[in-house]
Amino acid sequence: xxxxxxxxxxxxxxxRIVRTVCAPNCSGTCGVKAFVRDxxxxxxxxxxxxDPRYERICLKGIAMAxxxxxxPDRLSQPMIRAGARGEGKWREVSWEEAYAFLAxxxxxxxxxxxxxxxxxxxxxxxxxxxxxxxxxxxxxQLEGTTFSNxxxxxxxxxxxxxxxxxxxxxxxxxxxxxxxxxLIILVAKNVAxxxxxxMHFLFEAMDAGAKLVAIDPRFSRTAAKADQWISIRPxxxxxxxxxxxxxxxxxxxxxxxxxxxxxxxxxxxxxxNGMFLRAGDLKEDxxxxxxxxxxxxxxxxxxxxxxxxxxRGAIEVSxxxxxxxxxxxxxxxxxxxxxxxxxEEAADLCGLDADTIRQLGIExxxxxxxxxxxxxxxxxxxxxxxxxxxxxxxxxxCGKIGKPHAGVHWMDGAMLxxxxxxxxxxxxxxxxxxxxxxxxxxxxxxxxTSGHPHPVKSLWLTKYGFGTQAPLFKRFVKEVLPELDxxxxxxxxxxxxAEYADIVLPCVSFLExxxxxxxxGENFYVQLRQRAVPPVGQSRSDWEIFAGLMEHMGxxxxxxxxxxxxxxxxLRDHGHPLIRAITLDQLREGPVEMALPTPxxxxxxxxFPTASGKMHIYQEELAEFGEATLVFKEPLEGHRxxxxxxxxxxxxxxxxxxxxxxxxxxxxxxxxxxPEPRLEIHPEDARQRGIADGDAVRVFNDRxxxxxxxxxxxxxxxxxxxxxxxxxxxxFIEGHHSDVMNLxxxxxxxxxxxxxxxxxxxxxxxxxx
Numbered sequence: 056x057x058x059x060x061x062x063x064x065x066x067x068x069x070x071r072i073v074r075t076v077c078a079p080n081c082s083g084t085c086g087v088k089a090f091v092r093d094x095x096x097x098x099x100x101x102x103x104x105x106d107p108r109y110e111r112i113c114l115k116g117i118a119m120a121x122x123x124x125x126x127p128d129r130l131s132q133p134m135i136r137a138g139a140r141g142e143g144k145w146r147e148v149s150w151e152e153a154y155a156f157l158a159x160x161x162x163x164x165x166x167x168x169x170x171x172x173x174x175x176x177x178x179x180x181x182x183x184x185x186x187x188x189x190x191x192x193x194x195x196q197l198e199g200t201t202f203s204n205x206x207x208x209x210x211x212x213x214x215x216x217x218x219x220x221x222x223x224x225x226x227x228x229x230x231x232x233x234x235x236x237x238l239i240i241l242v243a244k245n246v247a248x249x250x251x252x253x254m255h256f257l258f259e260a261m262d263a264g265a266k267l268v269a270i271d272p273r274f275s276r277t278a279a280k281a282d283q284w285i286s287i288r289p290x291x292x293x294x295x296x297x298x299x300x301x302x303x304x305x306x307x308x309x310x311x312x313x314x315x316x317x318x319x320x321x322x323x324x325x326x327x328n329g330m331f332l333r334a335g336d337l338k339e340d341x342x343x344x345x346x347x348x349x350x351x352x353x354x355x356x357x358x359x360x361x362x363x364x365x366x367r368g369a370i371e372v373s374x375x376x377x378x379x380x381x382x383x384x385x386x387x388x389x390x391x392x393x394x395x396x397x398x399e400e401a402a403d404l405c406g407l408d409a410d411t412i413r414q415l416g417i418e419x420x421x422x423x424x425x426x427x428x429x430x431x432x433x434x435x436x437x438x439x440x441x442x443x444x445x446x447x448x449x450x451x452x453c454g455k456i457g458k459p460h461a462g463v464h465w466m467d468g469a470m471l472x473x474x475x476x477x478x479x480x481x482x483x484x485x486x487x488x489x490x491x492x493x494x495x496x497x498x499x500x501x502x503x504t505s506g507h508p509h510p511v512k513s514l515w516l517t518k519y520g521f522g523t524q525a526p527l528f529k530r531f532v533k534e535v536l537p538e539l540d541x542x543x544x545x546x547x548x549x550x551x552x553a554e555y556a557d558i559v560l561p562c563v564s565f566l567e568x569x570x571x572x573x574x575x576g577e578n579f580y581v582q583l584r585q586r587a588v589p590p591v592g593q594s595r596s597d598w599e600i601f602a603g604l605m606e607h608m609g610x611x612x613x614x615x616x617x618x619x620x621x622x623x624x625x626l627r628d629h630g631h632p633l634i635r636a637i638t639l640d641q642l643r644e645g646p647v648e649m650a651l652p653t654p655x656x657x658x659x660x661x662x663f664p665t666a667s668g669k670m671h672i673y674q675e676e677l678a679e680f681g682e683a684t685l686v687f688k689e690p691l692e693g694h695r696x697x698x699x700x701x702x703x704x705x706x707x708x709x710x711x712x713x714x715x716x717x718x719x720x721x722x723x724x725x726x727x728x729x730p731e732p733r734l735e736i737h738p739e740d741a742r743q744r745g746i747a748d749g750d751a752v753r754v755f756n757d758r759x760x761x762x763x764x765x766x767x768x769x770x771x772x773x774x775x776x777x778x779x780x781x782x783x784x785x786x787f788i789e790g791h792h793s794d795v796m797n798l799x800x801x802x803x804x805x806x807x808x809x810x811x812x813x814x815x816x817x818x819x820x821x822x823x824x
Contacts, residue, residue: 068092073587074102074645077116078182078565081715082576083252085111086646089120089566089587096120096566096587104646108231109578111252114713118722120566124591128548128721130561131592140536141555150593154607156558160513160541161197162608168510170198171492173541176499178204178519180718181597183571183584184625189597190517191484194491196610200511206809207496207525212434213465215808216443220671221456222664226657227428227464230256230577233265235460238422240268240415242292242446244430247276248712253577254280268415270295271432273709273735273777274770285415286772288406289705290436290690290816295412296445297687298401300393302416303452310454311366317661318451318670320386321347321364323355323372329678332382338375345667348384358667385673389684396687404687406772420453424460432707435815437691440804441682444674448685451670457658483628486613495809497798500527503535513541517562517597522551523717523783526796526814529759545600550717551783561594568596570618572625572642574634579649581634583622583642680803691799692818694774702756702818704740706795708780717781732786733766735777736821741767744821751788751824754778756817759794761787762824776821788824795819 066072069090077085086102086109099120101110123129133153138144148156164172177190194201205211214224230253233239239260247254254277261267261282269281270292278284287295303309314320322345323332334341334357344357348370351362355372358364367390369383398416402409419425427450433442443465450456450463494502494511503511522528532555536542544556553559565571571584595603598621602614616624622639629635633649641647652659665671677683692698694705711729719725734754736746746752748767753760754776763778771777784791796817800810 066090069097070094073585075566075587076183076573076582076584077112077119078180078573078584079115079119079715080179080182080718081115081249082182083111083113083250084182084573084576084578084580084582085109085113085116085252086582087112087116087120091587094588095125104580105648106231108256109252109580113251114724114728115715115719118719118724119564122722122724123547123718124564124566124588126548126722129591129594130547130549130559131594132561133593134559136557140542140557141532143554145559150595150603151607153558153560154604157541157543157604158608160557164512164540165197165199168512171200172510172512173197173199173515174202174494174511174513175199175515175517176202176204176207176496176519177517178208178521178524180518180520180716181565182576183565183568183573185571185621186518186568186597188484188625189601190515192486193601193605195484196486196489196605196613197491198489199491201491201493202496202499203493203809204496204519206804206811207499209435209812209814210431211497211809211811212440212804213429213443215804215811216440217447217465219674219676219807220444220447220665221658223657225465228459228462228657229579229655232460232654232656233257233426234260234263236260236265236424236426237460238266238268238419238425240270240419240425240427241277241281242270242296242427242429242442243432244269244428245271245273245275245277245432245709246428247280249430249710250577251712272705272707272772272775275709276712285407285411288404288694288772289707289775290438290693291405291687292433292442293438293445293685294401294404294687295407296442296449297393297396297685298398298405298409298412299416299419300445300449300452301396301398301401302413303420303449304390304393305398305413306417306420308417308420309452313454314386314452314672315364315366317457317663318672319345319358319667320384320389320672321361321366322358322385322667322673323347323370323382324385324388324673324675324683326381326383329388329683330675331385331673332372336374337372341375358669389673392684392686401687419449424458425453425455426461427455427463429463429465432709432815434811435813437799437801437813437816438688439811439813440801440807441685441688444685447670448672451672456670457656457661459654459656459659462657483624487610495805497800497810497812500531500535500798503538506538512539513543514539515541515543515545516552517545520550520552520717522554523781523791523793526793526798526812527758528552528791528793545597547594548721560600561592562600563590563594563596567591567594570622572622579651579655580646581637581642581649582646583639676806677803680806682803691797691813691816693816696818698818702820703774704736704819704821705775705815706754706792706817706819707775707777707815708792709777710781711779714779714781717783720781720783720786729779732763732778732782732792734763734821735766735768735771737771737773737775738767738769739773740771740776740821741765744823746821746823752821753824754792754795754819754821756795756819758797759790761790761792761794763787763792765821776819
């Protein structure tokens with residue numbers, strides 16, 4: 056039955072029906088209708104959209120509205136620690152006392168160590184623009200420090216790699232554009248569980264004739280629906296994609312005119328340092344232009360002036376100092392490296408048959424249109440950035456980028472255009488003209504414990520289940536907390552991180568937020584979040600909490616705005632012209648889609664916002680790391696490492712269809728589906744260890760251990776185990792899965808943007824408990 060019109064408000068026993076937007080951190084941003092009786096939500100329904108294909112709802116949103124909103128665990132009043140950190144002793148205080156406590160701490164720390172010693176870190180537990188930007192706004196106003204979140208959430212590899220390759224951090228067609236593709240390759244993308252509201256688009260594409268291929272170590276619910284499942288060794292996606300490149304090279308299937316015209320493959324590379332030859336290398340006033348050999352003029356010219364740039368070849372050039380230097384095209388340099396990597400080597404690395412890789416590579420090259428969709432699982436390895444680069448390189452070599460029903464996608468198009476703060480005008484995020492600093496979240500613990508590059512003595516977390524989602528929480532408690540004079544947490548319930556806070560501030564849920572702007576994750580709609588029920592107890596929004604503190608500190612001027620004025624400012628000052636064109640009055644009437652061309656095809660004009668205007672197959676900025684060309688590097692803790700002799704199993708952490716991180720697993724409806732954490736293991740791996748389905752096991756490595764029950768299933772690839780993530784420490788028999796994880800900095804990723812939390816790149820052993 057289709058959802059009823061939002062205008063229908065007559066329903067027996069219902070006081071009002073409010074259209075708002077869900078915020079479960081799944082990126083779905085589903086519009087929902089909240090049916091309210093006596094200021095409590097008694098029912099949720101999908102809300103209408105201009106395109107009814109986006110009218111969806113799921114158990115996560117229903118459970119949040121009916122079980123968490125007024126649940127027994129909700130925090131309703133500020134609390135200040137009354138005992139030792141983690142002891143669980145609290146005293147409830149008024150907001151004025153809470154503000155006085157915070158102000159005294161923040162001002163004293165700033166006076167003693169400098170304003171940058173006060174820090175904020177915000178995650179994605181609430182998808183909305185005002186909520187997402189408020190911590191950055193207060194940090195800037197107080198000239199404090201913001202810890203970035205992209206790397207720490209394990210989502211930094213793709214945007215960094217896409218930025219280097221394409222000049223943008225995310226881009227993709229609409230989901231409905233997949234209907235029309237003839238081949239869809241999913242790489243570690245479990246749509247049925249992690250973007251289930253959009254899975255029907257893939258079914259429609261298959262009904263229209265598309266072949267669906269799922270590359271995943273697990274036989275996920277998506278793989279179960281695919282035409283082909285390729286069970287790959289964890290962390291070897293780059294090798295798989297490079298094997299496909301070897302297959303298209305072997306078959307002579309590279310679209311050389313497309314590569315020559317639209318990538319930096321013809322650019323000349325210096326033999327002495329691996330950097331591009333620039334015009335300034337040849338003459339004093341030459342500038343920084345990239346150079347190519349132009350067959351039309353039989354000379355070296357700036358790439359933008361070339362009529363027929365040469366794709367392959369070597370040449371000697373005379374530098375401006377009179378010396379002679381050999382140069383080759385970037386494609387020549389890349390192909391020389393690829394010559395040493397065969398399909399058979401790729402198959403051996405991936406644990407696959409060579410024909411499987413060869414056939415898929417040839418099929419991809421010959422099928423038009425064909426698309427590749429990458430999931431989060433790809434980037435959560437130490438060298439995960441190379442997998443995204445490999446996929447984009449494959450797409451470029453076959454001429455698939457910039458075409459309808461094709462392309463190489465991550466996060467389904469809209470995510471980084473609309474949800475993050477990247478496109479906002481600085482005057483909104485920088486009140487009073489003050490600017491703080493930004494430090495990488497993946498280095499947060501090292502920075503706080505070392506005091507470099509500067510002391511950090513306070514940390515305020517918002518929208519972040521740090522105790523379940525971060526690695527090495529024990530280290531945080533033992534080493535980091537003692538260095539902090541203030542640890543504040545804004546939360547709805549007492550999370551494992553909040554238990555160690557000095558002060559806990561109760562915040563509203565998305566159903567209690569007065570007004571906020573929500574950008575799409577899986578679609579291109581902008582929506583208005585509206586309050587469905589009054590805030591529980593003394594709960595306040597992030598904006599209200601920070602505004603109240605700034606008022607207490609005598610700096611409240613920039614925060615003296617109504618919710619309407621804030622939302623109007625967000626729209627007015629947004630950096631994206633298509634969002635600036637949307638008004639608050641329009642959003643009150645319903646979702647507004649960004650006025651993009653239909654069908655929307657990123658880079659259809661084949662213009663790329665990179666330094667050269669081309670796709671960057673060759674990346675000189677990574678030359679010092681041996682990654683100027685696309686290469687495969689083993690996982691940090693792979694099956695071929697010496698460590699695997701002691702710890703032979705790769706531990707990965709999937710998302711379950713009924714949970715996103717930690718915010719759903721404590722709710723009754725969800726517990727009916729997921730009563731306890733279960734480690735998935737292949738029957739042969741279980742047999743070798745003398746364990747059976749339902750047994751309690753100890754999962755361990757040199758860093759720590761946890762105990763949990765197992766599910767024996769052929770859905771797991773041998774040599775790998777999986778634990779659906781988001782569970783709290785008390786859910787385990789003993790320990791927590793974060794105890795076995797590592798957070799190792801990758802310098803190449805740091806050069807692109809920020810090193811990524813590689814929480815799939817962990818070897819463990821399993822034994823009966």
